[in-house]
Structure formats: C-alpha cells, structure tokens
Amino acid sequence: MEFHELLRRIDERSTVLRTTVAAAPSLDVQVPTCPEWTLLDLARHIGVGRRSWAATVAAGPDAPAKITVEDAPPGEREALTAWLAASTQELLNALREAGPDRGCWTWWRRSQSPRTCAAVARHQLQEIAVHTYDAQLAVGSAQPLPPEVALDGVEEFLFTCCATTAAWPHESAVVDHHATEGRSWRLWLSADGARIARFTPATDEEPDVSVRGTASDLVLLFYGRVPLDDLKVEGDRQVYERLIDWDPGV
Structure with a gap:
C-alpha cells in the first residue's frame, strides 16, 4: 500500500x-x-x-x-x-x-x-x-480482517517477522503460503537463514509444505489467533510446526 x-x-x-x-x-x-x-x-x-x-x-x-x-x-x-x-x-x-x-x-x-x-x-x-x-x-x-489489509499483512509478517539471516536449525525446507484471494509467497529455510518472495505457483520446485486459506486466516494464524487446523495444509506438517516454534530473533 x-x-x-x-x-x-x-x-x-x-x-x-x-x-x-x-x-x-x-x-x-x-x-x-x-x-x-x-x-x-x-x-x-x-x-x-x-x-x-x-x-x-x-x-x-x-x-x-x-x-x-x-x-x-x-x-x-x-x-x-x-x-x-x-x-x-x-x-x-x-x-x-x-x-x-x-x-x-x-x-x-x-x-x-x-x-x-x-x-x-x-x-x-x-x-x-x-x-x-x-x-x-x-x-x-x-x-475477518479486510481483504486488502490482510493481504498486505501476510506479506508484512513474512518479510518482517520471518525473513532473517539467522540460521534455520533444521534441514533446509521450502514453505509456501497461498491466499485464496490469489496471492502466494515462498519461504526458503536454510543455514543461511530465511528468505521470502512473492511468486506465481508455476514452478517445478515443489514445497515441503504449503498452507492455504484466506489472507485474514493466514494473518490470524501468524499471530496465534487461529490454529493451523483452521487452514488447509499439504505436505510435511512437521516442517510448519517447527516454523511456528522457531524464534529467529529478527
């Protein structure tokens, strides 16, 4: 905005x-x-x-x-x-x-x-x-959060609270977030840290786990207001649970 x-x-x-x-x-x-x-x-x-x-x-x-x-x-x-x-x-x-x-x-x-x-x-x-x-x-x-506020909120949280140069303490992983309003973000986790980018889901690289929901539900998930079970999770759920528990100290 x-x-x-x-x-x-x-x-x-x-x-x-x-x-x-x-x-x-x-x-x-x-x-x-x-x-x-x-x-x-x-x-x-x-x-x-x-x-x-x-x-x-x-x-x-x-x-x-x-x-x-x-x-x-x-x-x-x-x-x-x-x-x-x-x-x-x-x-x-x-x-x-x-x-x-x-x-x-x-x-x-x-x-x-x-x-x-x-x-x-x-x-x-x-x-x-x-x-x-x-x-x-x-x-x-x-x-629910207004759609435009929520869409900006998903990206703001990922770029501010997830992206970091602190090392990811587990095996490297790729995590996707999909808002049903039509926007997606990819998170790469590795020993070099966490990197975020907005992307179009048309890539050969399959994520380890993806989470899909309304932008409002994604924001509320990030801030611990709704449980992971309220959204659609595909792939290795344990990777996402580790992400929730991780404190990178941004």
Missing part, C-alpha cells in the same frame, strides 16, 4: 476498535485471544503502544531504542474512547510529519523489511488490525 493509504487504514481500523470498545457490555470482559487481558487492558495496550511509537517516530533515526510512554487510560468508557482516538492521532501526526522514507528505530534488524517510517506504518496497521479482531472477539462480534 502507498503511505497515505496505510495511514488511512490505521485510522479506519482504530475507529472500528473504538466503536467495539464503546459498544461492549463491560470493559471487564476477557479477551479470549489475550487471556490475561480484559478489554480495558487491551485498550490500554493499544493506546500506550501508539503513543510510544509516535514518540519513537518523532525522535528520528538516531533514537537508540523504542521510547516508552506511560500514560494510564481513563476507566470511564467515553473518556477511554477519546483517549484512544488521541493516541491514534499522535501516531498518525508523527508519521505524516516524518514521511515514509525517513529512518526509524525498529525492533527488526535482520529481516527483509526496511527500517523506515513506511515500514513502521505498515506494521502498525497490522498490529491495530489484529487487536481490533481481538476486541471484536471479546464482545462476540469478530469479523
């Missing part, structure tokens, strides 16, 4: 999250996908996290670490949703002022994603989209 579209989508998903919080029967409902959190805890995580990333973006490329902002949210519902809106606006303002190409501190260092404000915006969209799903699930109204 273009930078302006990423920012628009962040705003849109944040609005849906606030609407969900405002309509919840109680802020004390548990979040099934984050079992240690109530909906209020989730809202706090979202708000404080966006303010911290806003400060990190504003600090520029020389920031040595993510800047932590502690700002306790109000417990009253109307004030809480206003606080969440202000948190999102802080992030959007910082990103707009910085622009897509400026460098920014990121926790990913050895991945295929750049360390720029555009990459930060891309990852922020996915974090907010997944947590919006969490909030919806907590109140019994979970919806």
